Amino acid sequence: MTSMLQIALDAMGGDSAPVPEVEGALMAARDLGVKVLLAGRPERLQVALQEAGWTTEPIEILPASEVVAMDETATRAVRTKRDSSLRVGLEALKQGRAVGFVSAGNTGAVVAAATLWLGTIPGIARPALATVLPTLNGRGTLLLDIGANADCKPAMLDQFAVMGATYAERILGVARPQVGLLSIGEESVKGNELTRETHALLRQHAAHRPFDFVGNVEGKDVYAGVVDVIVCDGFTGNVVLKVSEGLATTLLTLLQQAFGSAAGARDALSGLQQVRARFDYAEYGGAPLLGIRQPVIIGHGRSTPQAICNAIRVARDAHLRHLNHQIAADPAVVAMLQTPHRNGATASIPSLA
Amino acid sequence: MTSMLQIALDAMGGDSAPVPEVEGALMAARDLGVKVLLAGRPERLQVALQEAGWTTEPIEILPASEVVAMDETATRAVRTKRDSSLRVGLEALKQGRAVGFVSAGNTGAVVAAATLWLGTIPGIARPALATVLPTLNGRGTLLLDIGANADCKPAMLDQFAVMGATYAERILGVARPQVGLLSIGEESVKGNELTRETHALLRQHAAHRPFDFVGNVEGKDVYAGVVDVIVCDGFTGNVVLKVSEGLATTLLTLLQQAFGSAAGARDALSGLQQVRARFDYAEYGGAPLLGIRQPVIIGHGRSTPQAICNAIRVARDAHLRHLNHQIAADPAVVAMLQTPHRNGATASIPSLA
Structure with a gap:
């Protein structure tokens, strides 16, 4: 169990969160050989886990008191919600507790948060x-x-x-x-x-x-x-x-x-x-955000449990196949690092609209 | 017969021209109460008309010696091919012989030619x-x-x-x-x-x-x-x-x-x-090019005879329902005419790429 891969999941992100997230996490924990770290409100997640029939599947809750709404601007979400499920989940990835992160939440907020907190691969301007x-x-x-x-x-x-x-x-x-x-x-x-x-x-x-x-x-x-x-x-x-x-x-x-x-x-x-x-x-579902230093996968807001499970698989595979390292080691990316950016692809965080 | 509406058709425009054009023109002449003016190479059109079983349907050929190719740049087509089926057909519209024009040809060339030769409705920058x-x-x-x-x-x-x-x-x-x-x-x-x-x-x-x-x-x-x-x-x-x-x-x-x-x-x-x-x-098929002074309808390059006939119907209806006059008389368009254009909508011909 100690060497089991851990994937962090923004359990409060999707349109019907946390039910599809919790059910998808249980599917992944049963079928994919991973432990899922559920970031979100503990009481709400405990209830959802019980209702979904959780017994011994490798699941852990990462407490997060705030939720980024679907219609929230990325700027606001990133600047003001320091204890959101998005932030807490990404932090688990950054600290090395998780090897990948999945969210079916506000796409703009996930992109901005991943860019700001994890950073892009050297040489890559935008994910x-x-x-x-x-x-x-x-x-x-x-x-x-x-x-x-x-x-x-x-x-x-x-x-x-x-x-x-x-x-x-x-x-x-x-x-x-x-x-x-x-x-x-x-x-x-x-x-x-x-x-x-x-x-x-x-x-x-x-x-x-x-x-x-x-x-x-x-x-x-x-x-x-x-x-x-x-x-x-x-x-x-x-x-x-x-x-x-x-x-x-x-x-x-x-x-x-x-x-x-x-x-x-x-x-x-x-x-x-x-x-x-x-x-x-x-x-x-399960779209990889390419160009970020670590595996970040974004799901559709209406993700089903199956889609959440699929997204967790994509995160796991990105880690197992060293996707992010491969992009970083790509000669074309290394070349970009060595030449100044032109045509506006400056390495900066995206405009947070 | 003298008062029959006449629609000009670029008979050499589409991918398989002039066969679908000629067959579509015959359908329109039979069913829509219009006379179709076929712009193109007379010998080629005579053959196609015979093969399509033309007898007494109101059809007339407008001789045009050149054809604008699908991959030709609009600039070149408009500047150099003065006797193209596109030009001859549009000229019939401009001179008042036809009340509408249809082409299944090179979209960029049709847009550029219509803008340049017929002009946009006063107040409208681009069609x-x-x-x-x-x-x-x-x-x-x-x-x-x-x-x-x-x-x-x-x-x-x-x-x-x-x-x-x-x-x-x-x-x-x-x-x-x-x-x-x-x-x-x-x-x-x-x-x-x-x-x-x-x-x-x-x-x-x-x-x-x-x-x-x-x-x-x-x-x-x-x-x-x-x-x-x-x-x-x-x-x-x-x-x-x-x-x-x-x-x-x-x-x-x-x-x-x-x-x-x-x-x-x-x-x-x-x-x-x-x-x-x-x-x-x-x-x-049959997409109206809105904002031009007279009815111009563009069809898909792969238009079937039915689609050509439909496009001719759209041209006829645009004329009968005074579409272009209605756009010109629209208070919002009149207001545009009276205020200087801002945000780049200057009244000019499109960039001919």
């Missing part, structure tokens, strides 16, 4: 939130940034490409990742100012990098699986993710209505549910 | 491309800009809101449209610089406008039908549209595979096809 999207060919595509940075500079996207490729190689097992830049036309001149400048930067660095920059990809390519990694600014990435969530729900609801009265409806609906689960971010 | 997306509740949501302007300023988005609301009211029949700003969080402070500034501008103008600005909406709201009009920059809008196209294809293909062997597969697949058609931009 980026990444998620693997399901694709037609079954390979999956890593999309980043999906919401850590609403306003980006070309050099930031250049770094996201490096971190995304390292993730694809180390965690997803892709030998030499194919990286694309999300734009609105395949030609390098198509897109907005940000993508045009980023395209030039990625092209310029391509020869020295352990991945292939394939150029621009379009929205229609995201779910086709034409590349392993797609890079974009956090505003666009977040819109892509949430439009997808909404469209999948709408399409599948319409189909459910269409099948309701059809012969063989039961088989059709069962197929529908299987496909739905693959596209439901609240189900498969 | 915006709009499309009605299907929603769960069946009302539909108008999304703009979906690709006319990759880089936008707050005042441009403010104008898009006004034009979108006029379209929703005049063409879609919505009494007092609800308008939302696409962002990555419902609170006004959430989003990127552009959305935060645009939010403030829309809020500031809200009291004097014939629509309700409901604030930020998120990606998940796009297909939920929570508002009538959603405003965004053309980069984001184009990504939304193309991600949707790709995701719908991927989801429906996966379902098709899942149903292939199921009992009642035939019924399920038929339901699937119905839903697919509603979400296939190449099928329902």
Whole structure:
């Protein structure tokens, strides 16, 4: 038991906290060979643990008296709530008690707190939130940034490409990742100012990098699986993710209505549910915040217990496969450390909006 | 016959031109009570018309010797190809021979050419491309800009809101449209610089406008039908549209595979096809370029004959319902004309990338 890996969980973060968090923690403690440190209000967590049928699973409560709300600004959350479940959980990671941290809370607050309290990997200006999207060919595509940075500079996207490729190689097992830049036309001149400048930067660095920059990809390519990694600014990435969530729900609801009265409806609906689960971010959840010194994983606010458990697995695997060390040791990242930052990717904490 | 409305069609624009264009023109000439003026290479169009079984439908060829390619830069297309099907078709509109123009060609070139040769409505800095997306509740949501302007300023988005609301009211029949700003969080402070500034501008103008600005909406709201009009920059809008196209294809293909062997597969697949058609931009096509002095409608490069016919209907209806005059007469647009442009929405032709 003494050598069991410990993962810290912000038990008060999600929309329905702490119930899905506690249930997901119990799943993880049973199935993943980890001990879960639940940061939050002790009385509330004791009740939730009892209701979830806790007996001997390796769980420990880290008392935290405050909770960061979903609509709270990151600045306020980070500056004023010194005893929040977010802070206490991250502190366990910083002190080395935990090897990873998971939160389904306020994304902006988690990003700001992780950047401020844990710091970015030397050479990396800003962390980026990444998620693997399901694709037609079954390979999956890593999309980043999906919401850590609403306003980006070309050099930031250049770094996201490096971190995304390292993730694809180390965690997803892709030998030499194919990286694309999300734009609105395949030609390098198509897109907005940000993508045009980023395209030039990625092209310029391509020869020295352990991945292939394939150029621009379009929205229609995201779910086709034409590349392993797609890079974009956090505003666009977040819109892509949430439009997808909404469209999948709408399409599948319409189909459910269409099948309701059809012969063989039961088989059709069962197929529908299987496909739905693959596209439901609240189900498969667990987005790594790449570029932070230690593993930080952010889940959807509506994370189910299964999604919390999945996010804990992602944190564990990031630790076991030395993801953060791999990013830090990446020659491209080391090179960034040795050259002054240009194009605005200065190493600083994000604007706390 | 003399008073029959005439619509000019760029018959050489789309990916498979001129076949879908010619077939769509014949459908429109038969069903919509319009005469279609086909701009393009006369020999090629004669052959296509014969192959499509043309007999007495009101069709006329406008000879044009050049074609703007899909990957051509807008600058080059507009500056050098003076006898392109795009130019000749737009000229018929400008001269009053046609009451509307349709192209399934190079979007950037159509936008640039329409802006340069027809001009924007006085007070409007830049045109915006709009499309009605299907929603769960069946009302539909108008999304703009979906690709006319990759880089936008707050005042441009403010104008898009006004034009979108006029379209929703005049063409879609919505009494007092609800308008939302696409962002990555419902609170006004959430989003990127552009959305935060645009939010403030829309809020500031809200009291004097014939629509309700409901604030930020998120990606998940796009297909939920929570508002009538959603405003965004053309980069984001184009990504939304193309991600949707790709995701719908991927989801429906996966379902098709899942149903292939199921009992009642035939019924399920038929339901699937119905839903697919509603979400296939190449099928329902026909995006109005709002803010130009006369009706210009842009179709998907992969437009089917049905989509071309639909786009011709959109052009006809824009004329019959005085859409462009309504936008020009909108008090908010008139007010823009009387106050100097701020925040970068200067009346000029778009950067021709």
